[in-house]
Amino acid sequence: MAKVAVVTGSGNGLGKGIAHRLGKDGFNVVLNDINQEAVNATLEEFKNEGLKAIAVKGDVSKREDQFNLVKQAVKEFGQLDVFVNNAGIDVVSPFMEIDADQLNKAFSVNVHGVVFGTQAAANQFIEQGTKGKVINACSIAGHESFEMLGTYSATKHAVKSFTHVAAKELASNNIRVNAYCPGVAGTAMWDRIDEEMVKYYDDLQPGDKYKEFVDGISLGRSQEPEDVANLVSFLASDDADYITGQTIVTDGGIVFR
Ligand SMILES: NC(=O)C1=CN([C@@H]2O[C@H](COP(=O)(O)OP(=O)(O)OC[C@H]3O[C@@H](n4cnc5c(N)ncnc54)[C@H](O)[C@@H]3O)[C@@H](O)[C@H]2O)C=CC1
Numbered sequence: 001m002a003k004v005a006v007v008t009g010s011g012n013g014l015g016k017g018i019a020h021r022l023g024k025d026g027f028n029v030v031l032n033d034i035n036q037e038a039v040n041a042t043l044e045e046f047k048n049e050g051l052k053a054i055a056v057k058g059d060v061s062k063r064e065d066q067f068n069l070v071k072q073a074v075k076e077f078g079q080l081d082v083f084v085n086n087a088g089i090d091v092v093s094p095f096m097e098i099d100a101d102q103l104n105k106a107f108s109v110n111v112h113g114v115v116f117g118t119q120a121a122a123n124q125f126i127e128q129g130t131k132g133k134v135i136n137a138c139s140i141a142g143h144e145s146f147e148m149l150g151t152y153s154a155t156k157h158a159v160k161s162f163t164h165v166a167a168k169e170l171a172s173n174n175i176r177v178n179a180y181c182p183g184v185a186g187t188a189m190w191d192r193i194d195e196e197m198v199k200y201y202d203d204l205q206p207g208d209k210y211k212e213f214v215d216g217i218s219l220g221r222s223q224e225p226e227d228v229a230n231l232v233s234f235l236a237s238d239d240a241d242y243i244t245g246q247t248i249v250t251d252g253g254i255v256f257r
């Protein structure tokens with residue numbers, strides 16, 4: 001029987017790339033996004049390519065939506081093997097302007113989302129009595145805190161911490177919990193980050209902050225969704241069975257850990 005993978009926030013960007021790769025790897029894929037239009041369009045593309053997939057709309061910050069996502073996956077495909085907590089949002093703000101609304105929004109999607117997704121997946125793995133894999137979206141910002149990305153960086157440090165603790169607590173249930181830490185990928189997220197950041201500089205034009213970050217990449221190019229998907233594909237595979245609690249950087253050489 002084909003294995004089953006859920007990828008949250010897979011209507012666009014890195015999540016779409018990851019879901020596509022897992023589909024090509026032979027997984028039945030459960031797409032998820034808060035954006036119904038995006039996830040439906042992605043489902044259509046995948047189906048046209050012959051990939052086996054369904055789409056479930058949901059908000060990762062809502063615990064009930066995460067449990068429903070797992071329920072729908074099992075209802076359609078009979079089991080769950082891999083759960084990728086990919087969905088995340090950005091926040092750009094100088095430290096002195098961080099407010100409660102920014103903190104609440106970012107933590108509720110990036111951190112609550114990962115905790116609730118992990119709980120929903122682990123609950124299912126334990127019920128099945130099978131091994132399972134949870135793979136979280138961290139970031140280089142989970143290893144290093146970037147100016148103007150203070151709240152976002154704090155959420156990704158929290159993802160790293162929850163990856164560690166979930167890996168420790170769930171290992172006895174045969175569940176591995178790891179994270180991928182991308183660098184700078186030109187998705188809609190970076191369009192927004194650039195747009196917000198350049199507003200704070202009189203001498204910068206749209207695109208300049210993105211270029212500055214890309215110029216700092218040792219391997220000399222921005223990240224593609226496929227680069228991230230390569231790592232997630234490995235973490236989802238049996239070859240990664242002896243790895244747990246790791247937050248692995250894939251950034252072309254920005255932070256060195
Ligand atoms: N783009 C980059 O350079 C990097 C991205 N990351 C992380 O990778 C993950 C994916 O990032 P991107 O694809 O660039 O972002 P993106 O903004 O391009 O796409 C994110 C997707 O998640 C969905 N989403 C947002 N909130 C949601 C919610 N509450 N529930 C369900 N879906 C939701 C969006 O509708 C969108 O389709 C995020 O966790 C991000 O923090 C980490 C490092 C670098």
Ligand SMILES: CC(=O)C(C)=O
Pocket residue numbers: 090139140141146182183184185189
């Ligand atoms: C979006 C993101 O995580 C960075 C650091 O580029």
